[in-house]
């Protein structure tokens with residue numbers, strides 16, 4: 354068995370057209386959430402909540418970096434870049450992105466994601482759950498801006514809000 358560590362790369366997604374000629378890229382949110390929340394549950398059981406959140410953020414970060422390199426265009430000026438990000442997030446059904454605040458001088462941003470793939474419609478627990486999204490945003494901005502960011506979800510469906518809101522600041 355080869356257990357050499359290899360980080361996630363975009364090519365791991367594979368050739369979907371060839372592999373799924375009938376279904377292509379299509380799947381249901383139910384299936385995504387079944388995977389996400391069952392994985393989360395076994396991770397929490399084995400490693401606890403804090404470690405699970407941390408690892409979901411790290412997974413999102415890894416995905417975000419590859420997503421930025423392969424789906425977005427890191428060479429675009431900021432207005433076009435965020436426009437493309439918004440378009441791709443809608444196309445892929447991740448959610449409806451709005452940039453509420455963008456301060457490139459101080460590297461402080463606030464964005465919202467409505468109809469979020471991870472959480473919109475889930476039970477209200479009083480605890481934000483979009484840790485993967487936090488990481489995804491981190492990874493995307495890391496590649497685009499070339500700095501490290503802290504991303505904190507402040508509003509979430511699971512917190513009783515209608516939209517997810519993320520506060521972002523460069524480290």
Ligand SMILES: [Zn+2]
Pocket residue numbers: 469471472473481482483506508509510511516517
């Ligand atoms: Zn959320």
